[in-house]
Amino acid sequence: MRQPIADITPETKAAEITGWVHEIRDLGGLAFYVIRDRTGIIQATIVKKKAPEAVLEAAKAVSRESVVRIAGPVKAVDKAPGGRELIPETFELIARAETPLPLDVAEKVPAELDTRLDSRYLDTRRPRIAAIFQIRSTVMHAVADLLYREGFISIQTPKVVAAATEGGTELFPIAYFEKEAFLNQSPQLYKQMMMAAGFEKVFEIGPIFRAEEHNTVRHLNEATSIDVEVSFADHEDVMALLERLMKNAYEAVFERCAPQLETLGVALDIPETPFPRITYAEAIDIAAPRIEEDLRFGDDLGTAAEKAIGEEMGSHYFVVDWPTAIKPYYAMPYENNPELCRAFDMMHPRMELSSGAQRVHLHDLLVEQIRAKGLSPESFEFYLQPFRYGMPPHAGWGLGAERVVMTMLDLANIREAVLFPRDRHRLTP
RNA sequence: GCCCAGGUAGUGUAGAGGCCUAUCAUGUCGGCCUGUCACGCCGACGACUCGGAUUCGAAUUCCGACCUGGGCGCCA
Numbered sequence: 001m002r003q004p005i006a007d008i009t010p011e012t013k014a015a016e017i018t019g020w021v022h023e024i025r026d027l028g029g030l031a032f033y034v035i036r037d038r039t040g041i042i043q044a045t046i047v048k049k050k051a052p053e054a055v056l057e058a059a060k061a062v063s064r065e066s067v068v069r070i071a072g073p074v075k076a077v078d079k080a081p082g083g084r085e086l087i088p089e090t091f092e093l094i095a096r097a098e099t100p101l102p103l104d105v106a107e108k109v110p111a112e113l114d115t116r117l118d119s120r121y122l123d124t125r126r127p128r129i130a131a132i133f134q135i136r137s138t139v140m141h142a143v144a145d146l147l148y149r150e151g152f153i154s155i156q157t158p159k160v161v162a163a164a165t166e167g168g169t170e171l172f173p174i175a176y177f178e179k180e181a182f183l184n185q186s187p188q189l190y191k192q193m194m195m196a197a198g199f200e201k202v203f204e205i206g207p208i209f210r211a212e213e214h215n216t217v218r219h220l221n222e223a224t225s226i227d228v229e230v231s232f233a234d235h236e237d238v239m240a241l242l243e244r245l246m247k248n249a250y251e252a253v254f255e256r257c258a259p260q261l262e263t264l265g266v267a268l269d270i271p272e273t274p275f276p277r278i279t280y281a282e283a284i285d286i287a288a289p290r291i292e293e294d295l296r297f298g299d300d301l302g303t304a305a306e307k308a309i310g311e312e313m314g315s316h317y318f319v320v321d322w323p324t325a326i327k328p329y330y331a332m333p334y335e336n337n338p339e340l341c342r343a344f345d346m347m348h349p350r351m352e353l354s355s356g357a358q359r360v361h362l363h364d365l366l367v368e369q370i371r372a373k374g375l376s377p378e379s380f381e382f383y384l385q386p387f388r389y390g391m392p393p394h395a396g397w398g399l400g401a402e403r404v405v406m407t408m409l410d411l412a413n414i415r416e417a418v419l420f421p422r423d424r425h426r427l428t429p
Numbered sequence: 430g431c432c433c434a435g436g437u438a439g440u441g442u443a444g445a446g447g448c449c450u451a452u453c454a455u456g457u458c459g460g461c462c463u464g465u466c467a468c469g470c471c472g473a474c475g476a477c478u479c480g481g482a483u484u485c486g487a488a489u490u491c492c493g494a495c496c497u498g499g500g501c502g503c504c505a
Contacts, residue, residue: 027469028462047463064456079464100439100456100475108467109441109455114497170503186505212503213430223505303501352505400505414505425497 002069006039010076010084017042017086018069018094020125021062023106031059033088034081035070038130044070044086045077051088058091065097065105065122113413120420120429131260132416135253136405142252143226143401144205146245152201152228157190159183159207163379170211172221183209186398188330189383191229192359195394196386200231205401215424217413218351220402222422229396235332235342235358238395239318242346242354243273246316249404266409271316275346278313279321286312298323310349320344329369331357346397348407356397363387 001016008015019037026032033044046059062068072089102119103111105126116123123129144154160176161184171182187204194202208225226245230238250270253261261268278286281297287305288295290312295305301319309319324333324341331343343357360366366387367377377384405417415421420429 023466025465025468026462027465030463030465032465032468034466043466045464049463077464079466081466099458102439104440104455106455106467111440112498115440208505210504214501214503215499216501217499219504225505300503302503354505398505403505 004039005035005037005042008042008074008082008084008086010074010082012074012084014071014073015086016069016071018067020105021064021066021068021097024062024064033059033062033068033070035068035086036125036127041081042084042086043080043082044072044088044091045075045080046088046091052090055088055091058093059088061096062093063097063099065101065125066093067095067097068093113415117415117421117426118429124419128263129416131257131263132405132409132411133419134260135257135264135409136401136417138253138257139249139405139408140205140401142249143245144203145252146248147203147228150201150241152203153199155191155194155199155202155204156206157184157187157204159209162382172209172211183211185210186225187227188398189380191227191396192330192391192394193383193386195229195231195361196389196391200392201228203228208398213424217415218403218406220414220418220421220423224401224418226399226401226404227396229359229394231392231394233358233395234393235320235344235356235395238356238358238397239277239320239344239346240274242356242397242399243275245399246271246346246404247273250408253408264409268408269315275316275318276313277318277320277344278309280319280323280340281321283309283319298325300326306347306351310347310351313347313349315349316353317347318344319347324369327357329366329373329375330359332360333369342395344397346399348403350407351403352400353403353407354397354399356395358393358395361387361391361393363391 002018003015005017005019017035017037019035021033022036022041023034029048031046031048034041035044046055048056069092070086070088072087074084074086076083077085101122103115103122105122107126124133160174160181162181171185174181174183186208187206191202191204204227206225207222209222211221228238228241247270250268254268254270283301284295284297287301287308290308291304293304321340322343324331324339327341327343331341333341341357345352346354360369363384366384370377370380402414402417406414411417415423
């Protein structure tokens, strides 16, 4: 019976393992085969004078990264990795790896990200890369878990849509029989319609598509969005939810992924809640004297400004009370000061992670704001109609899953946080 | 969309007009090696993205194409 390699201890009597040949060190009369599965590595030691002929034959035929099955007694040996080694009685070559390998899994020679992504299936055999995705899985589990615990309903909305959500960002056009269609840039409008549908608390974790020709370490053309929408809630309520969710995700990783964090050399700091809140006006005041470019009230916070404020804040924080003019039409203006709205961004010092708002739930105001952005309400009719038949007040946000993982693990490039990234140039694998 | 940088063995690199039949490492193949853990030693194999131009001579300079990385804008 196959055993996970990590389960084999110096006390284990005998074991059968199946895994990949990580390294081969043939000293002549003695050979070491380092075998790896997803749980760890173990050394199989072959003493050529004593080993069965069939073992010698199979061992000679294997190449690095071949899949093998090895069974035999386990010996406690101090000088072996993990304090134990396996003495093969049987050694079976299950699937031979061709040579040369497209990249070095044992990491003696580095590989560029581009090379790694071309052979992602080999790249992910490297323990530190596998650790990233085990942690990502834990984050996604923790996120969904918290939302279910808090009574959210998971929804799935269309990714093929007829129109833009917000204007602004570019959409990927696709052929949809005789009609024009696009890939969805955000589930925003559908989440809101589910408020009219009476679901009260919904979330969706799914892909979003942005056809921007950006070429940076923090943008993807296909990203994973963690989206929530809550009825009878204001922006403060959903900011508090976002804080709970972030803290929960960090705690889950801290508790359940200690080996992976160690592999990555990451000392995880669980962010303290509540996150500090600064207003947009304060953000401008912090950034303006620290950056070269001219920055005034009403401008978007550019990369330089974000960086300057991030250095000042030091950890996660919210920027609140944005000018209505630079936020989407669905953000609710303050009644007593409609120049500002109940929108927020949740920031990590390195970059924006989330943006959200209390939404406009009043039909006429929404139409007015759509017009004010130069968009035509007619093309949003499917979205606007629910606002005429009892739309509750509501609020929500979207959180970039890759950015959470990237900032959590201090990855240099967002592509590291995606198995098969889609960027300006990459469409395969 | 604008701007910058870059394409050399499977992988990561050296190279700045003749010293290049191209460096080093890793890898692969063969040989030696009984405690390696980046095993060691000996030998072999394997590369200048493509096209054009300049030049006696181009990996190196110039032009174009293709491919790639990054910055900005915008955003998650």
